Amino acid sequence: MKTASLPEISAPAQVINADAPATAKNTLLVGLDWGTNTSSLMACPLGSSETTITEQIPTVVGYTPDNVLDGVIPGDAKRLFGRMALKYKAHLDIIRPLKGGVIADLEAARLFAQHLRGILGEPREVRAVIGMPASSDLAARENARNAVAGVFHKVLFVPEPFLAALGFRDESKLNDPKYNDPVLNSLYIDIGAGSSDVCLVQGHYPTIEDQLSAPFAGDAVDQVILDSALASYPDCGLTLARIREIKEQFSFVHTTETAKPAIATVMVGGKAMKIDLTRAIQAGCEALLERVYEMTRNLIARANPDTVAELLQNIIVTGGGSLIKGFGAALQAKLAAEGFAGPKVTILGENYKVYVAKGALKAARHAKERQWQTLLS
Amino acid sequence: MSAHPNTPTLSRYDVEAGSGWDHIVSLTVEACLHRSEGRERIAAKIVQERLPAAIRAWSLACGASAASCKESLKAMFSRVREQVAIASVQRRLILAELTARAPAPAERAAPLRSAAAPVCLRERIRFDDVSGMLDALAGAEADCASSRPAEAFETTRLALSV
Numbered sequence: 001m002k003t004a005s006l007p008e009i010s011a012p013a014q015v016i017n018a019d020a021p022a023t024a025k026n027t028l029l030v031g032l033d034w035g036t037n038t039s040s041l042m043a044c045p046l047g048s049s050e051t052t053i054t055e056q057i058p059t060v061v062g063y064t065p066d067n068v069l070d071g072v073i074p075g076d077a078k079r080l081f082g083r084m085a086l087k088y089k090a091h092l093d094i095i096r097p098l099k100g101g102v103i104a105d106l107e108a109a110r111l112f113a114q115h116l117r118g119i120l121g122e123p124r125e126v127r128a129v130i131g132m133p134a135s136s137d138l139a140a141r142e143n144a145r146n147a148v149a150g151v152f153h154k155v156l157f158v159p160e161p162f163l164a165a166l167g168f169r170d171e172s173k174l175n176d177p178k179y180n181d182p183v184l185n186s187l188y189i190d191i192g193a194g195s196s197d198v199c200l201v202q203g204h205y206p207t208i209e210d211q212l213s214a215p216f217a218g219d220a221v222d223q224v225i226l227d228s229a230l231a232s233y234p235d236c237g238l239t240l241a242r243i244r245e246i247k248e249q250f251s252f253v254h255t256t257e258t259a260k261p262a263i264a265t266v267m268v269g270g271k272a273m274k275i276d277l278t279r280a281i282q283a284g285c286e287a288l289l290e291r292v293y294e295m296t297r298n299l300i301a302r303a304n305p306d307t308v309a310e311l312l313q314n315i316i317v318t319g320g321g322s323l324i325k326g327f328g329a330a331l332q333a334k335l336a337a338e339g340f341a342g343p344k345v346t347i348l349g350e351n352y353k354v355y356v357a358k359g360a361l362k363a364a365r366h367a368k369e370r371q372w373q374t375l376l377s
Numbered sequence: 378m379s380a381h382p383n384t385p386t387l388s389r390y391d392v393e394a395g396s397g398w399d400h401i402v403s404l405t406v407e408a409c410l411h412r413s414e415g416r417e418r419i420a421a422k423i424v425q426e427r428l429p430a431a432i433r434a435w436s437l438a439c440g441a442s443a444a445s446c447k448e449s450l451k452a453m454f455s456r457v458r459e460q461v462a463i464a465s466v467q468r469r470l471i472l473a474e475l476t477a478r479a480p481a482p483a484e485r486a487a488p489l490r491s492a493a494a495p496v497c498l499r500e501r502i503r504f505d506d507v508s509g510m511l512d513a514l515a516g517a518e519a520d521c522a523s524s525r526p527a528e529a530f531e532t533t534r535l536a537l538s539v
Binding site: 132134135136137138141142145156157158159162165166169183201203204205206207208211213362363366367368370371374376 | 412462466469470494495496497498499500501502503504507508510511512513514515518521522
């Protein structure tokens with residue numbers, strides 16, 4: 001598998017020839033998890049089973065202000081993307097194009113999509129399956145369509161939980177009697193930046209009855225931590241971006257054994273000061289745990305009683321929130337305390353980032369010619 | 378179907394004239410529209426069950442050669458497919474415009490809020506049937522979209538009536 005490693009600088013807009021015939025040689029299929037914090041991209045030529053591009057890129061656009069001196073930004077680029085934007089963040093105006101899993105800044109989103117297109121290589125027809133939060137409405141889809149018009153030729157939007165389940169399933173093991181097929185009877189919990197989605201996957205794609213979503217996830221946790229930190233240290237100068245970094249390092253729930261003291265160094269009046277954010281982080285993460293637990297409990301109650309025993313063995317947590325230390329054990333303990341028999345919570349861990357993109361690429365391979373939505377450039 | 382040696386050569390206009398032809402065009406448009414909105418099963422039903430009978434009846438009635446009939450049908454299928462594809466894009470653009478002009482969700486009257494509902498499946502699709510899932514999602518999106526113009530017009534009506 002080849003991994004693209006192009007520099008993350010501004011990519012030029014591509015010219016699209018909508019009349020070009022789709023062939024394996026000139027058509028690229030793309031699976032895109034357009035995440036609020038990180039985007040995951042996978043691609044393969046049409047008709048190929050081999051994934052040729054796998055990339056994870058922070059979903060960030062950095063605009064160079066006019067007052068930045070020449071030579072500071074590589075190539076004096078007007079815009080940087082992803083890791084490069086984060087590297088030079090002190091000199092850039094950093095914009096996150098997505099908020100809550102949907103596009104919040106159309107112009108930045110369009111530029112970011114063009115950057116992704118640049119990663120895909122030579123101009124040719126690009127067809128992308130793009131993950132959308134389960135709670136996204138028509139307007140969110142229309143915004144996404146506008147952002148990628150002129151960048152991708154054809155698109156399909158599919159709810160992320162569907163794609164996560166598709167990506168997590170290993171079709172090569174379906175004939176193995178020991179393989180626990182994760183789509184037969186499972187409960188998926190996807191904790192992203194903007195929303196937490198819980199859905200039942202019982203041999204079929206979740207319908208509206210099979211899923212619950214709450215606009216409380218990583219970003220909301222950051223806000224709780226920040227509010228709590230500012231209440232204790234009003235002059236600490238912490239920002240949401242800094243809180244996110246600290247949370248990713250120290251987040252934990254429930255058991256103090258899983259926690260290490262979250263001592264952050266902040267600058268106050270030019271002097272370094274160490275502050276203890278352990279309680280603030282615990283408060284934020286446990287607020288998330290409580291929301292997820294409530295949704296999980298409610299959805300289990302909706303499942304066919306005959307399926308619940310097996311369902312409880314297959315609770316799968318994915319998304320950035322799954323990386324909170326102790327989250328799986330804490331959720332399991334809360335369910336057990338509620339009286340659910342022997343629940344088993346599985347955390348997908350760092351790999352979660354690839355499952356949606358992997359599922360999206362699988363969906364792209366299955367899509368029929370007529371199903372693709374053609375975009376006008 | 379083979380043409381009788383004495384079958385008169387008809388112009389394309391003659392071949393396409395008559396209500397039988399209009400019925401075929403109407404069924405083709407209907408099938409293409411259903412297909413463009415993800416209702417693949419309904420589209421397939423029209424193509425497999427209703428269209429063949431209509432074509433058979435028309436081809437017998439019009440008296441043109443099999444080649445002429447095939448040529449007319451092929452041209453019409455192609456034309457309708459193209460028209461429906463263009464119409465779908467236009468519809469999307471118009472809906473986007475209406476959506477942009479509609480007030481923010483908080484400003485909407487309570488009964489209209491359901492239009493901002495997520496695009497969700499309303500029927501169960503087997504997990505193996507990825508293509509079926511994509512059709513059902515397209516259908517769900519079309520259903521949501523069809524509620525949007527009504528919402529925009531209703532909002533305008535409410536605003537004017539205040």
